[in-house]
Amino acid sequence: MFVEAIEGTWHNSSTLGRRFTIRSGHEIDIILNSNISGVFINTALGRNTSGSSLPSGAKNIANATKQDRFETATKIQGHAAETKSLIVDIFEGRAVTVEAFTPLIDDVARTMEENPSLYIGMSRLRSRDNATFVHSLSVAALLLHFSRSLQMDEETVQHLCVAGLLHDIGKLSIPKQVLQKQGPLNAAERSIVEQHPGLGYELLSTNLNMPTLVLQICRSHHERLDGKGYPDRLQADAISKEVRMSTICDVFDALTSARSYKKGWSSQQALSWMMCREEQFDKGLMWQFVLSLDPEMTKGIL
Known part of the structure; x- marks a missing residue:
């Protein structure tokens, strides 16, 4: 073989x-x-x-043929281009309704159903120029898969997927020399990047058709249960289940993605690290997230 x-x-x-x-x-x-x-x-x-x-x-994280992987990679590149187009439309002030995301959500859902572990694995093969867009797509796919595994109603599933696509839209207002820096950020640069949830929330709030859940996740996906997150230092009781789910998906994708200055962790490494941080992540939801993933991705966790 x-x-x-x-x-x-x-x-x-x-x-x-x-x-x-x-x-x-x-x-x-x-x-x-x-x-x-x-x-x-x-x-x-x-x-x-x-x-x-x-x-x-x-055995395999994905027992996939070359053709399987090529087709999945092609779909993901198409999804990334469509995601980029919709996000740029919103950023530039053009009116975009949630319904505009429906074809993309349906296509992402079909791809995830065909092979979720392969989709997630292939989504890590991102180019540096499209990192924010492909990350957003990956988080949307994870949220869609996670919420459906919890049997949430379809409207909430769709709003969570849109929230994943738009959660980092504020990063488009961050200077490129900071956002695309080839290495870890210093304290001043980190402070600039931490402005992106508030910037994104302000931008999305100008769209009267934007669901409340999408706005909430955009602003609060970096909050922590212990109140040490940003931008509002929210504590556990003030952080909704949906926001907690978005934080899990966001951090999981970030940890398993390669950067110019670090290798991406394996799924097992990322999940093990996250499971030990109850001050940051909802432990019950973490277990449900683990159970929603392909067993090969969670070997050694369960």
């Missing part, structure tokens, strides 16, 4: 590489005894001819 990609820390790249054909049981043992968190198997470039196989519990 052909290994298309390795997720996690892989100490055998000098001997096997990160893309290679498995030709023996010994190579399978190397994979199983490593600290990696997932393997992408490309069935279009090879199949199991050795008589051995990886156990299902330790």
